[in-house]
Amino acid sequence: MWREKIIERLLQLSALISVLTTLGILYVLISESLGFFKEVSVVEFLTDTQWTPLFTEKHYGILPLLSGTLLTSFIAILVSVPVGLTIAIFLNEYAPKKLRKVLKPVLEVLAAIPTVVYGYFALMVITPFLQMFIPNLSGFNALSPGIVMGIMIIPLIASLSEDALYAIPYSLREASYGMGATKLQTVFRVLIPSASSGIIVSIILAISRAFGETMIVAIAAGQQPNFTFNPLIPIETITTYIVQVSLGDVVQGSIEYKTIYAAGIALFVLTFILNNISYFIRKKYQKYQL
């Protein structure tokens, strides 16, 4: 019997590693950024509109990085939500079985492409293409990585929303058809309202994913912290700032070095809130599932 007990303890220990990872992330982010906030006030961090820790005249305002993150994510959501949701509805309600069997794996391929490859597409394919229509679009901008990020997120929204639609009992559709409704009316008046929590979860997770996306923006957005919502000029996001500093020769322990942890904690807080909201919606929705 002691053997069984030891095995159970070992398994438990493995499960504990995920908790240790969370604690580790929290510990590292908090301890390093405490050093940062000793030298820079929280008020300055949250309200200064310039972010220039690597220049001689230093400003430590997160707003430019935040605006860059919000801007690219907003563009990505604008692209991915309508398209992803339409794909989910089409595949689940309209598409013949055979077509669905072919198209689903293709979308899975889109989800499997590494982000650095998407970055290449943003820089080498989408930006030159957009410049044909928008002549004053600079070579590095927020628009092109935003769009490509949106394309990357489409499979995520499509597959999560599809699961939500799939879970709706068939009787609801039959009741609606029985009333003489068309498929489209059934989709918009019965299915989407019934699957709304699942769809909302997919959108929240997509936003969280967009906030944390790094390589596409690092390659195609230009790494210049501008406090702007103009999608045509270079910007920098929280994630790409961390990459920029990691690539440079910043001395460990210096204030410049600590800035990446301050930026990291801002990113962590943003995504943590979104992830928890989606988790609790999902839990609640499971309880009330039809």
Added chain:
Amino acid sequence: MTSSAITYNRLKDKFFYWYGLVCTLSGVFILAVFLYTILVEGADRLNMQFFTSLPSRRPSNAGILVPLLGTLWIMVLTTFIAVPIGVAAAIYLEEYGKKNWFASFIEVNTANLAGVPSILYGLLALEIFVRIMGLGRSLLSGALTLSLLILPIVIVSTREALKSVPKTIREASYALGATKWKTIWNAVLPSAAGGILTGVILAISRAIGETAPLVVIGAMLYITTVPTHPLDDFSVLPIQIYNWLSRPQKGFIENATAAIIVLLAITFLLNGIAIYLRNKWQSKVKW
């Protein structure tokens, strides 16, 4: 309802069908454009010299030997670290700790970790593995970082696979007098193996495409020696691609494109194997 309103609604329905088809096919179209572009731009560069050369300041002399071996090293090390821990954690959560507070706490936590941006794993690793544990910018540091990153994926997919094993299999084993662990080891795990393997392969394919956390731990040095030991410095394909993309010379862009073809080939191969296994497992196992 008048008949014209009915016709109008049917028309709208038809329209939405075509709109949906166009949206879905545009995904396929974009994929085709992307793949076509990289094949046209990069295929010429794929020769023996490209696979066997060290990095160089001249684009035409540079090759991917070091990052390719780095990626293979990372693949193997990450598998050996993440799979045992992830599967063990999943077994604990699914088979042992179903109802206690500890298990539900870990579940919230795993869901949360799956949503933490990958770059934050890099910040964690930089402090813990590179500094405190003193592993430096080594292959082992990189593999540990990516293992933590894919752990939630391995745990979730393993739990799904364990869940799909019917109760009767467990009961049959208990009836023969097997202990809990013997039941898991001899009856449950073999039945779930296909599902677990599929999830693991997908997780590994995710790991080898990751760039950001490895950039943070500093794996972007100019490395001219082939890694032969887990504590050697390293580079991986995505990092080499990023490095080449950030240089202005056209030759390096071409190199990046060729390296992308290699990276995508590995990724698609792994995904293909995973999809094949999933289909085979699903069609063979009918409970």
